[in-house]
Amino acid sequence: MTFARDTELSLLAAVSLVNSAEPPGTLTSRAALEEFWTRSGYIGRHDRDEDELADGRALRPRLRELLTAERDSAVVIVNDLERADATPKLVRHDDLDWHLHVVDPERPLTERIAAESAMAMIDVIRTDEMSRLGVCSQDDCQGIVLDLSRNRSKIFCGTSCSNRAAVAAYRARKR
Numbered sequence: 443m444t445f446a447r448d449t450e451l452s453l454l455a456a457v458s459l460v461n462s463a464e465p466p467g468t469l470t471s472r473a474a475l476e477e478f479w480t481r482s483g484y485i486g487r488h489d490r491d492e493d494e495l496a497d498g499r500a501l502r503p504r505l506r507e508l509l510t511a512e513r514d515s516a517v518v519i520v521n522d523l524e525r526a527d528a529t530p531k532l533v534r535h536d537d538l539d540w541h542l543h544v545v546d547p548e549r550p551l552t553e554r555i556a557a558e559s560a561m562a563m564i565d566v567i568r569t570d571e572m573s574r575l576g577v578c579s580q581d582d583c584q585g586i587v588l589d590l591s592r593n594r595s596k597i598f599c600g601t602s603c604s605n606r607a608a609v610a611a612y613r614a615r616k617r
Contacts (some may be wrong), residue, residue, distance in 0.1 A: 444574065444590055448541035452562035453588050455482035455574075459463050459498065459555065460506045461585045461599055469499055480481050484554065485535060486547025497552040505559055513572045516563060523560045530561075578603050 445453070458478065462469035469475060476494045488494070504594045508519045509605050540608040545557045566572060578585040585599030598604040 444571065445562075445569070446541070447538065449562045449565045450590060451483055451559040453566070454542075455484070455555065455587045456505050456509060456559040456562065457586045457599075460502050460509060460541065461518055463499075463502045463506075464583065464585045464599075468497070471495070479608075481550065483536070484551065485540075486551075486554065488551055489547065497550065497555060498555070501552050501556060506586065508563060509575050511566055512578060513570070516567055517574065518562045520563050520567065523556050527576075529559055580607055 455478075458481070462478065463484070469478065472490055472492065472495055474499055476488075478492060478498075502522075504523065505517070507514060508523065511519055514553050518550070527546070527549075529546070530542055530544045532540045533543050534540050542561065543558075544561045545554050547554070549557075566574065573594065574589050576587045576589070576597075578587055579597040580599075580603035583599060583603050585603065587596055589596035598607065
């Protein structure tokens, strides 16, 4: 494991949220936000309204900037990122052992996402693992790649891009 489990989960959630802006765009409804919330393992307040959806969509460019920044630039973004009265606490819930929550679970969802993403990036920056983050290698994709593999070999944002590259390579070999 490269990072603590809570750091990995926060990074995965941030990448998922940012990549939801990539065509065809998947964060288009309150139902899609609900699915993101469930899949990402967030607990606590979740208003499930249009304002929360709009706030989630509005957070994506700032998170993209953070996840694609060079190390020193990422430090500036982390230090500037809105962190709703961060008060780190160790908590245990669901199937997760003790892990860190940095804001009250009753703060708005997007504030918690921003704070948890910032804390996760602090771990990435401190361990000098910025190379774990990148942009998808598929020509027509700008999705974020989070490489948690041992051999640092992940270059595509998901199976769709990976499959398209494999099919293109196969067709090129057949020609």
